[in-house]
Amino acid sequence: MIRCVIWLAAAGLACGSERRAGIPDRAPPSTSTVDPDSTELRFTSVSAGEEFTCGLAQEGRAYCWGSNEVGQLGDGSKMGELVNRPYAAPVAGGHAFAAISAGDVHVCALTADGQAFCWGYDVNGALGGPGKRSAVPSAVVTDLRFVAVVAGPQRTCGLTRDGVVYCWGRFSLPSAAPGGRPALEPTRLPGEIQFRAVGLGLSHACGLARDSRVYCWGSNEFGELGVRPTGPRRPAPVPVTFPEGAAESFTSVGASPYDSCAVDEAGRGYCWGRDMFGQLGNGRLTSPDEPTPTPTLVAGGHQWRLIRPGDYACGLVVQGEAYCWGLTSLPQTPGTSTAANLCDGPPPRTCSTEPLPVAGGLRFRDLSVGGGHSCGVTTDGRSYCWGRNDYGQLGNGSREPSAEPTRVLLQLEGAPVRSPP
Numbered sequence: 001m002i003r004c005v006i007w008l009a010a011a012g013l014a015c016g017s018e019r020r021a022g023i024p025d026r027a028p029p030s031t032s033t034v035d036p037d038s039t040e041l042r043f044t045s046v047s048a049g050e051e052f053t054c055g056l057a058q059e060g061r062a063y064c065w066g067s068n069e070v071g072q073l074g075d076g077s078k079m080g081e082l083v084n085r086p087y088a089a090p091v092a093g094g095h096a097f098a099a100i101s102a103g104d105v106h107v108c109a110l111t112a113d114g115q116a117f118c119w120g121y122d123v124n125g126a127l128g129g130p131g132k133r134s135a136v137p138s139a140v141v142t143d144l145r146f147v148a149v150v151a152g153p154q155r156t157c158g159l160t161r162d163g164v165v166y167c168w169g170r171f172s173l174p175s176a177a178p179g180g181r182p183a184l185e186p187t188r189l190p191g192e193i194q195f196r197a198v199g200l201g202l203s204h205a206c207g208l209a210r211d212s213r214v215y216c217w218g219s220n221e222f223g224e225l226g227v228r229p230t231g232p233r234r235p236a237p238v239p240v241t242f243p244e245g246a247a248e249s250f251t252s253v254g255a256s257p258y259d260s261c262a263v264d265e266a267g268r269g270y271c272w273g274r275d276m277f278g279q280l281g282n283g284r285l286t287s288p289d290e291p292t293p294t295p296t297l298v299a300g301g302h303q304w305r306l307i308r309p310g311d312y313a314c315g316l317v318v319q320g321e322a323y324c325w326g327l328t329s330l331p332q333t334p335g336t337s338t339a340a341n342l343c344d345g346p347p348p349r350t351c352s353t354e355p356l357p358v359a360g361g362l363r364f365r366d367l368s369v370g371g372g373h374s375c376g377v378t379t380d381g382r383s384y385c386w387g388r389n390d391y392g393q394l395g396n397g398s399r400e401p402s403a404e405p406t407r408v409l410l411q412l413e414g415a416p417v418r419s420p421p
Contacts, residue, residue: 041057041058041059041410042057042058042380042381042382043055043056043057043058043366043377043381043382043383043408044056044057044058044366044377044381045099045100045366045377046366046367046368046375046376046377046383046385047100047101047102047107047151047368047375048102048368048369048370048371048373048374048375048385048393049066049072049102049103049104049105049107049370049371049393050067050103050104050105050370050371051066051067051069051370051371051372051388051390051391051393052064052065052066052067052068052072052073052102052370052391052393053065053066053102053368053370053373053375053385053393053394053395054073054074054091054100054102054107055088055100055375055377055383055408056097056098056099056100056109058381059096060095060096060097060098060112061090061091061096061097062074062090062091062095062097062100062109062137063088063089063090063091063410064085064088064089064091064102064107065085065086065087065088065089065392065393065394065395065408066084066085066086066391066392066393066394066395067084067391067392067393068082068083068084068085069082069084069105070082070105070106070120070121070133071119071120071121071133071134071135071136072102072105072106072107072119072120072121073085073089073091073135074091074092074093074107074119074120074134074135074136074137075089075090075091075092075135076092076093076135076136077135078135079133079135082135084391084392085392086389086391086392086394086395086396086397086398086399086409087392087395087396087397087408087409087410088383088395088408088409088410091119091136091137092135092136092137093117093136093137095109095111095117095137096111096112097109097110097111097112097117098110098111098112099148099149100149101149101150101151101156102151102368102370103120103126103151103152103153103154103155103156103200104123104152104153104154104371105120105121105123106118106119106120106121106122106123106126106127106151106156107119107120107151108127108128108140108149108150108151108156108158109137109149110146110147110148110149110158113145114144114145114146114147114161115139115140115145116128116139116140116142116144116146116149116156116158117137117138117139117140118134118137118138118140118151118156119134119135119136119137119138120133120134121133122134123154123169123170124154124155124169124170124182125155125168125169125170125182125183125184125185126151126154126155126156126168126169126170127140127156128140128141128142128156128168128169128184128185128186129141140156140158140168140186141185142166142185142186144158144160144166144186145160145161146158146159146160146166147159147160147161148196148197148198150198150199150200151200152200152201152202152205152255153170153200153201153202153257154169154170154171154182155167155168155169155170155171155182155200156168156169157198157200157205158186159195159196159197159198162194163193163194163195163196163209163210164188164189164194164195165188165189165195165198165207166186166187166188166189167183167186167187167189167205168182168183168184168185168186168187169182169183170182170203171203171218171219189217189236189237190235190236190237191236191237193207193209193215193237194209194210195207195208195209195210195215196208196209196210197252197253198253199253199254199255199260200255201218201219201224201255201256201257201258201259201260202219202257202258203218203219204216204217204218204219204220204224204225204255204260205217205218205255206225206226206240206253206254206255206260206262207237207253208250208251208252208253208262211249212248212249212250212251212265213239213248213249213250214226214239214240214242214250214253214262215237215238215239215240216234216237216238216240216255216260217234217235217236217237217238218233218234218235219233220232220233220234220293221258221291222258222259222273222274222291222292223272223273223274223291223292223293223294224255224258224259224260224272224273224274225238225240225260225293226240226241226242226260226272226273226293226294226295227239227240227241227293228241228293228294229293230291230293240260240262240272240295241293241294241295242264242270242295243270243294243295243296243297246264246268246270246295247264247265247266247268249264249265250262250263250264250265251263251264251265251305252304252305252306252307254306254307254308254309255309256279256308256309256310256311256313256369257310257311258273258274258276259271259272259273259274259275259279259280259309259310260272260273260309261298261307261308261309261313261315262295262307263304263305263306263307266303267302267303267304267305267317267318268297268298268303268304269281269297269298269302269304269307269315270295270296270297270298271295271296271298271307271309271313272292272293272294272295272296273291273292273293273309274288274291274292275288275290275292276288276311276327277311277312277326277327277351278325278326278327278351278352278353278354279309279310279311279312279313279325279326279327280292280296280298280353281298281299281300281313281325281326281353281354281355282296282297282298282299282353283299283353283354284353285351285353298315298355299353299354299355300323300354300355302315302317302323302355303317303318304316304317304318305317305318305320306367308367308368308369308374309369310326310369311326311327312324312325312326312327312351312369313325313326313369314358314367314369314374315355315367316364316367316376319363320362320363320364320365320378320379321357321358321361321362321363321364322357322358322362322364322367322374322376323355323356323357323358324352324355324356324358324374325351325352325353325354325355325356326351326352327351358374358386358404358405359403359404359405360384360404360405362376362378362384362405363378363379364376364377364378364379365377365378365379370387370393371388372387372388373385373386373387373388373389373393373394374386374387375394375395375408376405382407383395383407383408384405384406384407384408385402385405385406385408386402386403386404386405386406387401387402388401389401389402394406394408395408395409396408396409397409
């Protein structure tokens with residue numbers, strides 16, 4: 001996702017942005033008469049977009065909250081009547097989904113039988129169908145069925161049961177270069193490598209193959225492919241060159257606009273690419289003009305389960321605790337770090353080059369990093385978000401930012417209630 005100034009939940013930190021005109025907020029009604037025990041709704045996954053968030057409840061119903069400027073909440077509103085929602089609202093259509101992924105301004109989801117639906121703004125064909133915008137789930141024009149889907153900046157990729165990657169939108173054609181023609185329908189990734197997970201950056205992607213090795217393709221301007229030399233574009237997947245000491249097998253991979261991260265089978269985290277704000281998490285700050293094509297070890301000695309990269313990055317350790325690092329823009333929260341963890345630069349724009357614990361002591365089973373905010377699902381299905389909240393993307397019923405996780409409010413039967421206590 002293309003991110004502006006960013007939040008680091010462990011450090012307390014906000015990103016200022018000018019509020020866009022023309023899209024009103026819908027203030028939540030009082031919750032005083034709603035019994036939070038009246039619903040058993042719990043989330044299985046969550047995906048943070050640029051200024052909004054979506055999640056899946058256990059029965060497969062999709063909910064979204066935050067900015068609705070281009071219909072990315074999928075609530076069925078007419079384009080002239082879109083409103084931002086500071087609480088979770090059900091996605092229209094009544095579909096039962098098995099997976100969901102939020103991009104910058106669009107969302108894609110899969111039904112249990114693998115059919116792909118997308119909604120929001122169709123930048124460069126990212127929705128995979130006719131039309132420029134859709135405020136309701138619209139079927140991707142294809143006979144393919146997928147087991148995983150990921151929405152990124154201006155494009156989407158799906159993974160078939162056979163491990164084949166198909167992409168549509170910007171940079172999705174094998175020969176596509178910046179400014180080139182986008183793919184308006186799912187287009188197969190070159191090569192015979194079978195994948196089990198894919199992450200999307202701005203103009204590159206990385207995947208975890210079925211043999212547990214990591215491959216990347218696309219732009220390598222900032223070393224985001226993890227290979228040398230930097231610069232040349234790789235239209236087909238190339239194996240990432242990990243340093244000595246890394247395990248041969250990996251369990252997780254992720255990509256953001258200009259960098260990538262992976263976790264090996266021993267739980268060690270590695271990140272590579274452009275290190276503008278300490279987002280590689282290796283304890284040092286690199287010049288933005290100096291690419292880091294060789295994966296570097298994330299500091300702290302943690303045993304990671306997954307890492308979500310970005311201008312700020314967050315990760316989950318195997319016990320479920322969340323840590324974040326990278327760009328921040330408010331002073332540190334007392335007790336969360338020391339001055340040695342802060343990047344150089346005048347306050348209040350500071351950053352951490354090492355992972356810092358997210359406040360609250362929660363344990364998560366899923367985690368997603370968006371455009372200035374993060375969200376997670378705890379081990380018992382509760383949904384929490386933290387960071388920027390100028391469009392209601394935290395889903396807590398307000399537009400106030402939060403330096404620590406806050407519970408998501410759900411709107412059921414016309415009245416918002418909290419996710420289960």
